Amino acid sequence: MTNQRSSEFRLSRRSLLIAAAQLSVAALITLPLPAQGAAFTKHPLCFFHTHTEETLEIEFNPGSCSSKTLRRINHFLRDHRTGESHPIDLRLLETLCHVQRRAGSSGTIEVISGYRSPRTNAMLRQKSNGVAQKSLHLQGQALDVRITDLKTSRLRDIARSLRRGGVGYYADSNFVHLDTGQVRAW
Numbered sequence: 001m002t003n004q005r006s007s008e009f010r011l012s013r014r015s016l017l018i019a020a021a022q023l024s025v026a027a028l029i030t031l032p033l034p035a036q037g038a039a040f041t042k043h044p045l046c047f048f049h050t051h052t053e054e055t056l057e058i059e060f061n062p063g064s065c066s067s068k069t070l071r072r073i074n075h076f077l078r079d080h081r082t083g084e085s086h087p088i089d090l091r092l093l094e095t096l097c098h099v100q101r102r103a104g105s106s107g108t109i110e111v112i113s114g115y116r117s118p119r120t121n122a123m124l125r126q127k128s129n130g131v132a133q134k135s136l137h138l139q140g141q142a143l144d145v146r147i148t149d150l151k152t153s154r155l156r157d158i159a160r161s162l163r164r165g166g167v168g169y170y171a172d173s174n175f176v177h178l179d180t181g182q183v184r185a186w
Helices: 003-030 067-076 091-103 118-127 152-162
Strands: 043-049 055-060 109-113 142-147 166-170 175-179
Touching (some): 055 067, 152 166, 152 175
Parallel strands (some): 043 109
Antiparallel strands (some): 109 142, 142 175
């Protein structure tokens, strides 16, 4: 092989390897991730908001959540103090589905807090030093919940074992904080 043909071969081989790597990454990004080793299927979620006393029942399927269902979720999990809503990270609902499946739970998910507006978060920070200035509630990436047929300590333990984000346990207030940030626990 001449030097010219050899460098043409390396260049085309390199291009082929780059293209293959790009296709692999694209496939990984677009394929839904399996839920703890098994394919994720629809899961019924029943919610009760402790402040508004509203309920929401949905068949949740993370791979094909309709725009109507998204609007219902975002409205239900709005800041109950200001009425402002924000897109909710659907990975939170996936986490709730995983917790319920692992626990064998079909209980109602009681929501204490979903999205928080900056105004609400600032007000809560003045009342308590336990409210983060850059709370993931501000981004629609956190929920404070309990599930009617699970002890909050069991909810906490299962959520921690999933390693899908932050898990805070508030035994005195009887709720668990779930978020889609870094894996951590308190």
